[in-house]
Amino acid sequence: MLPQNKPEEDILAHAQSKSTLKMAAPVDLELKKAFAELQLKMIDTQQKVKLADLQIDQLTRVQKHAKLTSREISSLPENTRLYEGVGRMFILQSREKINNLLTDKQKTVDEKIKELEQKKVYLERSVKEAEDNIREMLLSRRAP
Numbered sequence: 135m136l137p138q139n140k141p142e143e144d145i146l147a148h149a150q151s152k153s154t155l156k157m158a159a160p161v162d163l164e165l166k167k168a169f170a171e172l173q174l175k176m177i178d179t180q181q182k183v184k185l186a187d188l189q190i191d192q193l194t195r196v197q198k199h200a201k202l203t204s205r206e207i208s209s210l211p212e213n214t215r216l217y218e219g220v221g222r223m224f225i226l227q228s229r230e231k232i233n234n235l236l237t238d239k240q241k242t243v244d245e246k247i248k249e250l251e252q253k254k255v256y257l258e259r260s261v262k263e264a265e266d267n268i269r270e271m272l273l274s275r276r277a278p
Contacts, residue, residue, distance in 0.1 A: 168271060172264050179257045186250045186257075193250075197243045204236045 160215050207216065207229065217224035 179261045186254045198241045199237045
């Protein structure tokens with residue numbers, strides 16, 4: 135047979151459970167909001183990192199193409215006529231000018247790749263900081 139509680143004890147137990155629920159609810163809402171923000175930030179950052187990776191891949195292909203073209207041009211005889219493609223036409227250019235264009239292209243691609251890699255590092259660092267902030271929030275909520 136189960137012991138019967140007095141009505142006062144039932145009311146007191148019910149009031150205590152309600153008060154703990156009221157205290158926990160704002161914390162839970164705050165944590166849910168923080169987690170939702172982190173999730174959105176993670177998704178956004180992952181998309182930006184993927185985009186940066188794709189751009190880096192594309193730029194490395196451009197860089198390889200420029201290097202190969204430069205190597206091929208250097209292997210040609212000096213009296214070979216060289217043309218630069220402009221839109222749908224080709225313009226006769228000197229070997230020196232075409233080599234300068236190719237080296238300029240390689241330099242700009244190198245700079246863009248470095249910028250994109252720095253951007254990736256920054257994005258990954260910002261996500262890690264957000265995760266650390268939420269961990270700190272969780273630990274601070276559990277401590278008291």
